[in-house]
Amino acid sequence: MSSITLKSVEKWFGTAQVIKGVDLEIAEGEFVIFVGPSGCGKSTLLRMIAGLEETSRGQILIGDRDATSEPPNKRGLAMVFQSYALYPHMSVRDNVGFPLKSAGLPKAEIEAKVNEAAEVLKLDSYLDRRPKDLSGGQRQRVAIGRSIVRDPTAFLFDEPLSNLDAALRVEMRYEIAKLHQTLKSTMIYVTHDQIEAMTLADRIVVLEFGKIAQVGTPRELYERPANLFVAQFIGSPR
Numbered sequence: 001m002s003s004i005t006l007k008s009v010e011k012w013f014g015t016a017q018v019i020k021g022v023d024l025e026i027a028e029g030e031f032v033i034f035v036g037p038s039g040c041g042k043s044t045l046l047r048m049i050a051g052l053e054e055t056s057r058g059q060i061l062i063g064d065r066d067a068t069s070e071p072p073n074k075r076g077l078a079m080v081f082q083s084y085a086l087y088p089h090m091s092v093r094d095n096v097g098f099p100l101k102s103a104g105l106p107k108a109e110i111e112a113k114v115n116e117a118a119e120v121l122k123l124d125s126y127l128d129r130r131p132k133d134l135s136g137g138q139r140q141r142v143a144i145g146r147s148i149v150r151d152p153t154a155f156l157f158d159e160p161l162s163n164l165d166a167a168l169r170v171e172m173r174y175e176i177a178k179l180h181q182t183l184k185s186t187m188i189y190v191t192h193d194q195i196e197a198m199t200l201a202d203r204i205v206v207l208e209f210g211k212i213a214q215v216g217t218p219r220e221l222y223e224r225p226a227n228l229f230v231a232q233f234i235g236s237p238r
């Protein structure tokens with residue numbers, strides 16, 4: 001069954017069309033990466049899936065449900081932001097549990113969920129610290145932890161590693177791959193980094209000026225790029 005389906009999706013900002021008829025079916029549990037140069041529409045498309053941008057035309061299905069006009073909090077998706085957006089005055093434990101507390105869950109249930117997320121993400125040793133006492137990588141983990149506790153249908157990531165230094169980026173890339181193996185959730189991940197795309201993705205969607213230039217496995221794109229744009233972007237010799 002498909003997890004998320006885009007049907008002839010378009011986005012206009014005033015008279016500028018930035019997403020131009022995108023069709024895509026994402027399978028349950030699939031790790032899909034949107035790549036392309038800056039300004040090609042990756043974030044806009046992801047934000048439309050999240051419900052943070054209105055869809056001008058076309059449809060977005062989540063499972064069999066038409067979610068095109070649903071507000072973000074009804075979609076059951078988790079958006080992991082690159083800016084972490086943690087509450088500075090709260091401990092890691094309270095940051096991770098916050099969405100459940102807001103939803104009115106009982107204390108014991110919140111605690112169990114937080115502990116589960118802490119184990120998956122190895123947050124145990126700093127659950128009582130404040131965000132200011134954490135490294136960039138640790139903060140990123142806490143942000144992911146906060147989205148895990150709601151058992152989302154899918155995780156949406158917008159360049160989650162772009163603020164990190166090179167060594168940490170490699171480490172977190174590995175962590176995200178492990179997270180996908182552990183949770184087996186659908187993940188949609190935006191990056192302009194070819195290495196991230198080639199190493200993490202089940203399938204890569206290459207965007208060029210708001211259109212899909214090609215969709216395929218990393219290997220397919222590398223071995224049979226549909227055009228020069230894809231070849232140059234993926235870095236295969238064509």
Ligand code: ADP
Pocket residue numbers: 013018036037038039040041042043044045
């Ligand atoms: P990417 O994430 O691939 O770098 P974006 O999705 O952020 O690209 O942007 C795609 C295009 O849409 C760009 O030309 C950008 O300037 C434009 N755009 C994005 N958000 C807005 C907005 N709120 N209003 C007007 N234009 C926007």
Ligand code: MG
Pocket residue numbers: 042043044
């Ligand atoms: Mg972007």
